[in-house]
Amino acid sequence: MKFGCFQNPLLSGSDLSTVIGRPTGSSGFDDSGQPRYQTNRRTMNSSDRALLTAFREISNMADRINLPRTIVDRSNTLFKQVHDGKTLKGRSNDAIASACLYIACRQEGVPRTFKEICAVSKIPKKEIGRCFKLILKALETSVDIITTGDFMSRFCSNLSLPTAVQRAATHIAKKAVEFDLVPGRSPISVAAAAIYMATQASEEKRTQKEIGDVAGVADVTIKQSYKLIYPRAHDLFPENFKLATLIDKLPQQ
Template sequence: MPTKICSSCQTDTETVVDHKAGHELCSRCGLVLEINLLDEIPEGQNSPGSVENPVCETENSSKSSSSFNPSDQKTVKNSSKKGFDQITVMGDALGLTAEIKDRACEIYSQVDIMKTCRGRSINSIAAACLFIACKEIGSSRTLNEISAVADGVSKKNINRTSEAIKKQLEVESWVLHPRELIRRFCSKLGLENRAIKAVQEAAERAQNIDIRRSPKSVLAAIIYMVIQLCQRDPVPVRDIAMVLEVTEVTIKKSFKDISAYASRVIPEWYAGEEDVNKIPYP
């Protein structure tokens, strides 16, 4: 069996080829070591086979999750192919880069071989892997957007599956940086460039203040404040909550926490302290 240095295991390890997908995998941890090997596979070795069970219900599930038995290769090959296909379909629908889709496939391969998500469907695992890859690489895709292309998989299901994968595979966790989503959120709410710039600067200033709310909650409160200072009809709080995927109660609580620092957060060039202090409670 061929060997290669695995960047994850940091050792010379035996490799297994997924003939259908054309991927070469580390036999220890499941990391995709090389992609698109189809041209190198001898003719007749890439027959599809047929396994209809979800990835988490493959045979020999009682074996250690940290080891891979080459005899299971056919089962892994078929379930991996289905997952890779689903990731490609969802990624294309969202207009994601090849880098993000490839990373999602790497995570899926580890999940598939190590049987990390027993009892979950291929669609939910593929969606969760894509969600993790987006956050790792810095694509500002929300659970709503991924759920919309995940063939009926709910946001709650995707989130729970991604948390299980992160815990078992120890993939990097992330913090949502509001700036990634500001322009898209503000555009959906009809804000002009000057107001968007004020939101971006306010979000950056807020990072230096000890506000114990999630970044998205703080951003929602900032957008609310900036909208109140616009020379235009205010956008209803429920619309802000819908666009940012938070609750109206969350916006009200976040505003209460950040309002004491409003004059430090809202840029001086956008509004004076007197106007900032007059912003009404949501």
């Protein structure tokens, strides 16, 4: 009889199973009447041990932010490629695993912010960012450019905003980019500023801090992007949006 984990195709094939022999006669039992087991357990090599540890960490991080198995599988494959290539020596496996999870989210079309990955990994944003760039270079891979739309639905949902406000915020962000009002600003900060503007014009007002906590950006970052789009506020709202606060009465910063 054999017990143990299923074979992971990303491992080298170490046999972690335990073979249990059938007890026979009196010698098959100890003094307390429990069966004696004969085990044949091979030692896992250090490479597979490091991989398994990283895979567990990736799975745990993904569980904390409700990411699907496809993300975990892609993250594991990325980590395995980096591990085998030995191109990120000196970097902690936890930091590499966190960066792989961030990349997998981007590649699978469900991007998460660096701050969201930091929150579940306890690795500083700067270190994840460094590993992110090194991995893309080492594996000669790429990620799709993120847009405001990649985050809008999730941010608005986490803020418990109605569909009408989400649509307005999406429209505001899209127009702000089209009018080139936010050059050099990150899509996350633009999305946050658009949400702030939309909520301030609605009955569902949210503060910059509330939005920043959900979006993972500082209040000052939202304020800076908002100041860039505010002068064109009249041109940013969708025509059918029901204003609870007139555009002229919106906060100026």
